Amino acid sequence: MDDINLDRYDRQITLKGFGVAAQEKLRNAKVLVVGAGGLGCPALQYLTAAGIGTIGVLDHDYVALNNLHRQILYSTDDVGKPKVAVAAAKLGRLNPEIKIVQHDTKLSRSNALDIIADYDFIVDGTDNFESRYLINDACLLLKKPLVFAAVSDYEGQIAVFNVTDAEGISTNYRDLFPRPPAAGEIRNCEENGVIGVLPGIIGVMQAAEVIKLITAIGQPLVNRLLNYNLLTQQSYEINISPGAEGSYIKPTTADFIKYDSVPLKEIEGAELRTLLMNGDAILIDVREYHETPKLQGENYEQVPMSVLDEDILSNISQEHLILICQHGIRSLNAAEYLQEHNVGQKNIYSLKGGVVRWKDHFIELSLLS
Amino acid sequence: MIDDHLVQDTFSLMSVLTATYPELTHKKYMLAVNKNIVQRNTALNEGDTVAILPPFSGG
Numbered sequence: 394m395d396d397i398n399l400d401r402y403d404r405q406i407t408l409k410g411f412g413v414a415a416q417e418k419l420r421n422a423k424v425l426v427v428g429a430g431g432l433g434c435p436a437l438q439y440l441t442a443a444g445i446g447t448i449g450v451l452d453h454d455y456v457a458l459n460n461l462h463r464q465i466l467y468s469t470d471d472v473g474k475p476k477v478a479v480a481a482a483k484l485g486r487l488n489p490e491i492k493i494v495q496h497d498t499k500l501s502r503s504n505a506l507d508i509i510a511d512y513d514f515i516v517d518g519t520d521n522f523e524s525r526y527l528i529n530d531a532c533l534l535l536k537k538p539l540v541f542a543a544v545s546d547y548e549g550q551i552a553v554f555n556v557t558d559a560e561g562i563s564t565n566y567r568d569l570f571p572r573p574p575a576a577g578e579i580r581n582c583e584e585n586g587v588i589g590v591l592p593g594i595i596g597v598m599q600a601a602e603v604i605k606l607i608t609a610i611g612q613p614l615v616n617r618l619l620n621y622n623l624l625t626q627q628s629y630e631i632n633i634s635p636g637a638e639g640s641y642i643k644p645t646t647a648d649f650i651k652y653d654s655v656p657l658k659e660i661e662g663a664e665l666r667t668l669l670m671n672g673d674a675i676l677i678d679v680r681e682y683h684e685t686p687k688l689q690g691e692n693y694e695q696v697p698m699s700v701l702d703e704d705i706l707s708n709i710s711q712e713h714l715i716l717i718c719q720h721g722i723r724s725l726n727a728a729e730y731l732q733e734h735n736v737g738q739k740n741i742y743s744l745k746g747g748v749v750r751w752k753d754h755f756i757e758l759s760l761l762s
Numbered sequence: 763m764i765d766d767h768l769v770q771d772t773f774s775l776m777s778v779l780t781a782t783y784p785e786l787t788h789k790k791y792m793l794a795v796n797k798n799i800v801q802r803n804t805a806l807n808e809g810d811t812v813a814i815l816p817p818f819s820g821g
Contacts (some may be wrong), residue, residue: 520819544818
């Protein structure tokens with residue numbers, strides 16, 4: 394391995410508490426930046442300049458004119474060119490002494506584990522929940538430190554996941570939000586707009602966290618979520634703790650491609666009662682219309698098996714869907730079917746033993762007279 | 763205005779919030795009490811600071 398260029402990194406090597414030892418750690422590190430956009434560009438520029446030995450750039454998009462007000466790695470004459478190639482060329486000129494790896498691809502459940510496995514630290518600079526949960530799940534499974542950040546309007550969020558604190562505790566994005574929001578629930582930058590400097594600030598913060606993690610200086614945002622407000626220049630920190638037991642299931646290598654964080658649950662009468670009392674739950678009766686006893690009520694709907702399809706997931710606003718039938722067999726099949734089409738938005742339950750077993754509960758809940 | 767007699771813990775706070783702002787019903791957000799994320803129903807006391815944070819996706 395080449396000697397470190399002491400002149401290039403002179404100003405940070407001189408820094409008290411840093412030195413050649415820290416610079417060597419940077420040189421030996423492999424960092425993957427997913428998304429070469431508003432957050433990824435500034436992170437990439439500073440990580441490159443700082444002398445991270447190997448930097449992976451992953452994106453599948455092309456430079457657009459409306460990217461340039463915030464993605465200042467790119468120039469006007471780059472419009473229409475693939476981001477990864479342009480970024481790699483520019484970063485290579487900024488620092489030819491490091492290795493830039495180009496991943497001109499879209500991260501998916503089939504390639505994420507292979508790509509991420511090659512790196513020591515991952516930076517999430519993506520702009521959508523699907524990618525964020527995918528990166529989170531892959532990093533959780535592979536135990537890779539993840540520097541997460543996201544922006545909305547004039548605010549940004551940043552945190553470090555999968556790094557254990559002094560008490561041996563580590564957390565991930567699903568400890569904050571176990572399930573992704575429904576499509577359209579949260580507006581993105583494209584719909585909402587963003588001031589260029591905001592992802593600039595937050596992306597540079599991500600680079601700072603990576604450098605701190607690699608060189609073991611300071612207190613990285615381990616198990617802490619920093620919420621930054623550009624308009625007030627104030628930040629608000631929240632301590633993250635692991636989610637309650639059962640709030641999500643952890644991915645495994647075997648199920649990663651079809652991984653679903655929300656377990657299908659078979660419930661009994663007591664849980665049925667709790668779910669209905671807490672609200673935001675609906676009872677879906679999959680029995681055919683001629684079957685008795687007939688049920689009725691506010692949060693009750695009959696959708697016989699013969700007409701049930703996955704559209705019900707988008708047509709029903711409630712978060713909890715409790716499927717019921719006469720004995721709990723058909724409702725379990727229906728629940729499994731819906732779960733296959735459930736993109737992590739809903740909690741799906743099947744009542745074990747069905748209407749026959751829990752008749753008293755239905756009377757008590759005024760669903761059966 | 764939220765009637766603080768109704769709000770003794772984070773569950774009851776969420777019901778009051780949802781009743782006051784119905785658009786919150788189908789929104790995901792997390793609560794933090796005194797800068798600690800709430801993972802289970804948490805009692806609220808006089809002077810506690812509660813933060814409501816939505817997930818962000820932008821980059």
